[in-house]
Amino acid sequence: MRKTIIVGTGPAGLTAAIYLARANLNPLIIEGPEPGGQLTTTTEVENFPGFPDGILGPDLMDNMRKQAERFGAEFRTGWVTGIDTSKRPFTLQVEGQGELQAETLIISTGASAKYLGIPGERENVGRGVSTCATCDGFFYRGKKIIVVGGGDSAMEEANFLTRFASEVVVVNRRAELRASKIMQNRARDNGKISWALNRTPLEVVADDAGLKGLRVLNNETGEEELLATDGIFIAIGHSPNTKFLGGQLTTDDHGYLAVNPGTTETNVPGIFACGDVQDSRYRQAISAAGTGCMAALDCERFLEANEIHEAAEAEAASV
Structure with missing residues (x-):
């Protein structure tokens, strides 16, 4: 059982991973077959602070991943095909990885731009x-x-x-x-x-x-x-990537995950949402990274107040 699992590897998920790894929480990040989010389809990124000459989108994502790995974050590749949010620890079914459990979850699966579906697009x-x-x-x-x-x-x-x-x-x-x-x-x-x-x-x-x-x-x-x-x-809209949740978390009218104002808390205690999966307004790399930081801090504070890992180990040892 993990203390926290992050689902998604865009700017939000990777920022959360950096913060949690530096807090010695050893996060596990589940990335799909095409990790990195929408920035991997962007050539030059000129509005992300700290890069006066700009940086390629894939390079920015690669740098953020390396930074998370440097502090101990672990990455695994696979689609999350099922999730049980009814009780802690939460359970995820991950294609190619089997069943995984975590005390907390951070959902940062982003939103996908809708395309026309025409040749050359x-x-x-x-x-x-x-x-x-x-x-x-x-x-x-x-x-x-x-x-x-x-x-x-x-x-x-x-x-x-x-x-x-x-x-x-x-x-x-x-x-x-x-x-x-x-x-x-x-x-x-x-x-x-x-x-x-x-x-x-x-x-x-x-x-x-x-x-x-x-x-x-x-x-x-x-x-x-x-x-x-x-x-x-x-400009025909975006679709938040939430289907794998099976409607277990509250969304707004457009399908974006709803969070308590000023936080990244979803309606299920211990599950947090960051990045474009909960942001239909700004949808920027820097704002996604900011909510990734918020999610990590919210998650860390929740674990401090709601630790179950040691209790679970003690119960298992007594059986």
């Missing part, structure tokens, strides 16, 4: 295709950008990107937008934003030299069009 993530305007907008100064989506997130991203781009074209497969009226009006009042509505994205077009454009179907005419662009931002 995934292959060009980090090469002109992005899901984060705040992360990558700076790289498109004076360039033409496409934002795909019709909700509040798309309007917000489009407005933000006009700080950098010469033109932002909003592409939406419907003639009308889903965004709230106030967000629509704000975007329509922005002189840098133009509209390509009632168009269905078909393919991200690129070659060895880079991104060329977005091929779309004009739903009014039935004809295909190539919208030339320097960058494509997909």
Whole structure:
């Protein structure tokens, strides 16, 4: 039985691991087959403090992992296929690892950006295709950008990107937008934003030299069009990675784990949540790392007040 198990290895999970390992709690971190979170699909990271010349996303994650390992954190790879939160110690079923038990859990499984599912999209993530305007907008100064989506997130991203781009074209497969009226009006009042509505994205077009454009179907005419662009931002939402929990932890209306305000505590004592799995608003590496620190400190204090490891060992020895 472990004192704590961390599920997920993005900035939040790795920061929690660093803090817990330095506190001699020897955390076990369960990482999926593609560890590191969304930053592993990001090329240059220029807004993480401490790197004045920027750093590649995968390199930043690798550095954080090495830092956690230096202090004694242990990593294992496998999908968490089941979890029992009804009693402590908590039990996890991990593919390839069997059954694991822990006095406390930290959930830092993040949220996955929704993609269009069209040819050329995934292959060009980090090469002109992005899901984060705040992360990558700076790289498109004076360039033409496409934002795909019709909700509040798309309007917000489009407005933000006009700080950098010469033109932002909003592409939406419907003639009308889903965004709230106030967000629509704000975007329509922005002189840098133009509209390509009632168009269905078909393919991200690129070659060895880079991104060329977005091929779309004009739903009014039935004809295909190539919208030339320097960058494509997909803004159709995110999905928190919580399915493996089987609904055992309380979530908000959008599926993000609910935590007590000002803490990382979930509705189950001894289980904490950090990073994008509980943050639908900021979704930044630095804010995720901050909540990872909070989760580690919350977890450490909980263990001090609710120790069960020694009692469990004594009970086992008496049998």
